[in-house]
Amino acid sequence: MNNISIIQGDTYEADLTIVGLENLEVVDKCVFSCKYLKFCKDLEKNENTFRLYLSPDETKLLNPCKSDYDITLYFTDRNVATVIYSGTIQIYPKNNC
Numbered sequence: 001m002n003n004i005s006i007i008q009g010d011t012y013e014a015d016l017t018i019v020g021l022e023n024l025e026v027v028d029k030c031v032f033s034c035k036y037l038k039f040c041k042d043l044e045k046n047e048n049t050f051r052l053y054l055s056p057d058e059t060k061l062l063n064p065c066k067s068d069y070d071i072t073l074y075f076t077d078r079n080v081a082t083v084i085y086s087g088t089i090q091i092y093p094k095n096n097c
Helices: none
Strands: 001-008 012-015 027-034 040-041 048-052 065-075 080-090
Touching: 001 012
Parallel strands: 001 080
Antiparallel strands: 012 048, 027 040, 027 065, 065 080
């Protein structure tokens, strides 16, 4: 999940598994953030993964660019851990239709 490619107006979804984290109950939230795009989104917590889901309505609002993003865990004991730092996100314009 370090390199994300999204086409404007398309659905994007990806699952993130944190190696060594056995109990997701200790995580309050998991957040995707991209400062350049001014976009933050909480990932959905599933049984043993986190899911980043962006709807077509969300992706069509993202400007075409190449930028960095982080994914950060916020734990129930107030600790914070950035599990992906400076990953690459590429937003492509929708060329057809």
